[in-house]
Amino acid sequence: MKPFIVMPTYNEKENLERIVREILALDLGISMLVVDDGSPDGTGDIADRLASELDGQVFVEHREGKQGLGTAYRHGFKVALGMGADCVFEMDADFSHNPEYLPGFLEAIEKHDVVIGSRYVPGGGTENWGPLRKVISRGGSLYARLFTGLKVKDATSGFRCYRRNVLEAIDFSRISASGYSFQVEMAYVCTIMGFDVFELPIVFVDRVEGTSKMSKSIVFEAMGLVAGLRRKYRDLNRNQKL
Ligand SMILES: Nc1nc2c(ncn2[C@@H]2O[C@H](COP(=O)(O)OP(=O)(O)O)[C@@H](O)[C@H]2O)c(=O)[nH]1
Numbered sequence: 001m002k003p004f005i006v007m008p009t010y011n012e013k014e015n016l017e018r019i020v021r022e023i024l025a026l027d028l029g030i031s032m033l034v035v036d037d038g039s040p041d042g043t044g045d046i047a048d049r050l051a052s053e054l055d056g057q058v059f060v061e062h063r064e065g066k067q068g069l070g071t072a073y074r075h076g077f078k079v080a081l082g083m084g085a086d087c088v089f090e091m092d093a094d095f096s097h098n099p100e101y102l103p104g105f106l107e108a109i110e111k112h113d114v115v116i117g118s119r120y121v122p123g124g125g126t127e128n129w130g131p132l133r134k135v136i137s138r139g140g141s142l143y144a145r146l147f148t149g150l151k152v153k154d155a156t157s158g159f160r161c162y163r164r165n166v167l168e169a170i171d172f173s174r175i176s177a178s179g180y181s182f183q184v185e186m187a188y189v190c191t192i193m194g195f196d197v198f199e200l201p202i203v204f205v206d207r208v209e210g211t212s213k214m215s216k217s218i219v220f221e222a223m224g225l226v227a228g229l230r231r232k233y234r235d236l237n238r239n240q241k242l
């Protein structure tokens, strides 16, 4: 197994070094690919320093200006596959996604095509979130399930792992979401294509350092896009390449 973590960053100078070192200290043979969108706070320089110190374990892609989470992942997947990844993780830099879950993900991805860290299955949950963020997340998951018929309970979760063959089967030029709705679109496409999507319970902890990039426009993009998913992919059948 050659696992890669794609970690998008935008202004994560307080978190990046610590999370990278914590993940590598687990000694799971995981490589890390940071995709930084020209963070004004210098996160990209920290990533470069880590990449040269931890040569062969940490890699960096720099993009110009904030282009959204979805496009950062699309770019990162392509690069990680090009480097020979067998499975690719999505993971935030802000410690909301606890590195201690990584061994459980690696075990689960041996048996499933996609593993989603889920707050809304038994054993999962959230910590330190205010009431508004809870409502947005719960409401978002429910909204996604109602509009798309998805069985996945936490379709907006951004802590995931995909097997290589799943990412290779998807034509990313068709995935339109640039922001967080990317997660819902990916969960939907994977399900319709007949991949085995497994939800692993996780407790999501709100970030302590730095600030969230969630915004009203991201929520609105997500609502519109999710509502149109069924129609957009009505030609897509099980076991068919996208
Ligand atoms: N490269 C890149 N990373 C982003 C962008 N937006 C958010 N991120 C990163 O994506 C992860 C999740 O974002 P975050 O603000 O924590 O979202 P929240 O947890 O939903 O509040 C963090 O590591 C962010 O630094 C973006 O436009 N480009």
Ligand SMILES: [Mg+2]
Pocket (backbone or CB within 6 Å): 092, 094, 096, 207, 212
């Ligand atoms: Mg976060």
